Amino acid sequence: MEPLLGADEILSLQREVKRKPAPGAAFKDTVTPFKELRFLVIEDQEASRKTLKMCIQSMGGFSIEIAVSHGDAIFRIKNNVPDIIICDYILGDGRTGQQLLEELRHTATLPNRVVFLMVTAERSYEQVVSAVELTPDDYVIKPFSPEVLGLRIEKAVQKKLAFRTYYDLREAHQFDEAVQELDAMLARDQAKPYKYDIFRYRAETLADAGCTDEAQRAYEDIIRIHPFPWAKAGLARMLHRKDRLPEARATVDEVIAMSPNYFEAYDLKAAICSDSGDYAEAQKTLAHAAERAPRNWSRKRTLSTVALHNGDFETATAVMRDVVVNDAAGGASLHDSLNMARCALAGGDVEAAKAAMHAAAKTNLDNVGDAERVEFECVLAVLEGAAGAARYERICRTIVRLSELPVQTAVDVARAALAFYDRQTADRVIEQMLGGKQARLAFQPLLGIYKLHGLEEPFRKIQNRAALKRLHK
């Protein structure tokens, strides 16, 4: 097979490779860059693993590591970041390569310089690629020849090289310079094949830089060329950020209608609905996505919280139990245990709530932030009954120090304050929440707590007062 890259690119790639720590494969003089690169093949089927390995070897690849599952892949990538990842879409155990890619990108485990190539027999995966915001560098449809795989890798490597300055700037959070680099690329003839990537990176970088108006315009410009679902989702995200919730919701609804398999759009819709105070729709949206991608535990955690705020403690409990049983190797986290306790409390199951708090107390509480400490102490105090009064009083000193409470913290404080007949603190917290930016988000769960104590009327009075204040701002 002929060398797949030009001489300049080979030199450039070799410089890139040499900059990195020793990867195991020696940096000898080579005729083909593939010999210099470290490959990671992620595939759960042995026969396909062998085929892929033979393909890479036939292209001159030498250093090939194998991962047989989602977890194995994450472990290997964290230990030794490869240059090229070739990942099968179906990873077994209900996991997909797309989920792995999203997890790697969300946790910043995958540097931009690494090529991620998806291999799939599913034509339906193309629908996913055309929609989602986090895409692989390319994909190959099975069956394919080693030459086709080689071509895809070569093109992906060329693209990585073309964007390397931009990647460095973006990773260094030098957003202005990153956008300037993209603008400069757009003027270069060599960058012509990448013009849509440039448009997309530009919008994303502006969004990362907090330039919401400019990012919104950039997404609108892209949509005018073609209504890519990811661009519409980007636009919905910017509208959400600007608190233009009805428009954001209409836009994300269009995305879901266009791409029903684009699950991140469901997460975005749920966030928009929650911020609008529409927990019922948020729960419905997340439940739909969770049913179709049952191993996305992060989404299920959100679903449980949203269901709890929506007053559906049965669903909240069932989902949280699923999370704790299936995604808590090494014991439940403080966050999960607290959520379990809240669900049990809402359902009136005090023993289950105590068991969950027992698990919470076993986690490392030394490094938790003030808000999480307040949540822990307040839930525990309520469960201790009269004996918890002293604990509640102690934590009140921290509560007054916190200027803006997260919604969940405010709910835990209000619950504890009312349990210990401290109406003053409870009323102060709800007035603060209903008068602030998180009013719509906080309204329903706080009302639920007041209703439990037969205090809906005073709640409504505070609500009116807070609304008046917001109007006069």
Next chain:
Amino acid sequence: MTPALAPPDEGFIDVLASGVHDTKNTLFDALSRIDAVRNTMAASAAAPTESVTLLDEAYVAVERSAERLAKLLSAYRLIRRENPVVLLPTPLGDLAEYVRLRAAAEWQGTAALVVGPVVDDVWIMDRELIADCLVNALTNAARYAGSKVTLELRAESDWLSITVVDDGPGYAREVIGGRTPSGSIGLFIADKVANLHERNGQRGTLALANGPAGGAVFTLTLP
């Protein structure tokens, strides 16, 4: 140029598709069994050469039949819109290279494959479906071409024109007349695929014609 083929009556298709689907799966199953026997025989020094050759031929025959049925199913899905196009920005240079590689792997005959002018641009299209159509058109052309088959990609205002030209005897009259000849699944799919490419209210087309010197000219035009 004459517009391409009219679709067949869709009323029959659901029943046929179900039968085609089952038969295709049975053939792929048979293929894996033949392959297993082939591997066993290849490992055995005692296997008679004639049997090995016959088994190789049976393998190819079953593979061809299974692939043909798979193509029929693709056509069915396109009609039923179960498999709508996936529009992604595709650099045209990459597309030409991808198509060339795939066509070369299936090339039959002695004609040369020439990749002619390819406009340096990116087009929003379904890369895989368009590549399938072009590989099919190129390998088909190779069977009839005299000395060469040419692939060209040109941009004309808001349209991309992809042409496969050969120097063979050209299309039969009924093909360019717009009637569905037997064995034209590839052309039928290409016509559907082109038509499913829609942008700003404009749809793609397939046109079949014979060139001034007589060779076949297959042109996909995409908005």
